[in-house]
Amino acid sequence: MAWEIERRFLVQVPETFWDQLGEEHHYRQGYIRNGEPSLRIRVGEPRGPVLTSKSGSGARRSEVEVVVPQEMAIPLLEAAEKRVIEKIRWRIGPWELDRFLGPLEGLVLMEIELDHETDPIPTPPNGIHVLREVTDDKKFVSSHLARLKHDAQRKLVKKAYKEAKKWTGSPD
Numbered sequence: 001m002a003w004e005i006e007r008r009f010l011v012q013v014p015e016t017f018w019d020q021l022g023e024e025h026h027y028r029q030g031y032i033r034n035g036e037p038s039l040r041i042r043v044g045e046p047r048g049p050v051l052t053s054k055s056g057s058g059a060r061r062s063e064v065e066v067v068v069p070q071e072m073a074i075p076l077l078e079a080a081e082k083r084v085i086e087k088i089r090w091r092i093g094p095w096e097l098d099r100f101l102g103p104l105e106g107l108v109l110m111e112i113e114l115d116h117e118t119d120p121i122p123t124p125p126n127g128i129h130v131l132r133e134v135t136d137d138k139k140f141v142s143s144h145l146a147r148l149k150h151d152a153q154r155k156l157v158k159k160a161y162k163e164a165k166k167w168t169g170s171p172d
Helices: 015-020 070-079 142-147 150-168
Strands: 002-012 024-033 038-043 050-055 060-067 084-092 095-100 108-114 129-133
Touching: 002 150, 024 070, 024 142, 038 070, 038 142, 050 070, 084 142, 129 150
Parallel strands: none
Antiparallel strands: 002 060, 002 108, 002 129, 024 038, 024 084, 038 050, 050 060, 084 095, 095 108
């Protein structure tokens, strides 16, 4: 078992910025089991389909990953039924930027993996506006997002950005 130390942030990205980001990866993530531990299959990674088990909450969680054959990934994704999310991911230096698709369109999260929980957070990439940290907000955990019905996903996105604008004083 390994530990993953990751911090996540709700961000806003100007529409003109997307074309400048370079190589992207389109992921489909299916959640076969929610709860402790969660069990996820992700397709679209360059290394192949990845089966991941995670436990815990917050910045430090246990994580076990294994690359599986494509023939295994297909039935695992089917087993997730409707608990599937799609996103496009870009790597920008040490950061990963995720733009969600489908009913979660408009949601953009940025995350950073750290070696230690006390490590300083690097400066976010220029052009990306960090609205707030959501590491400890379970609403933004991918397994939770995948459990929501489509209309609840859309409402969560609208509410998240509406509340963030209130907190940061950003214009509409």
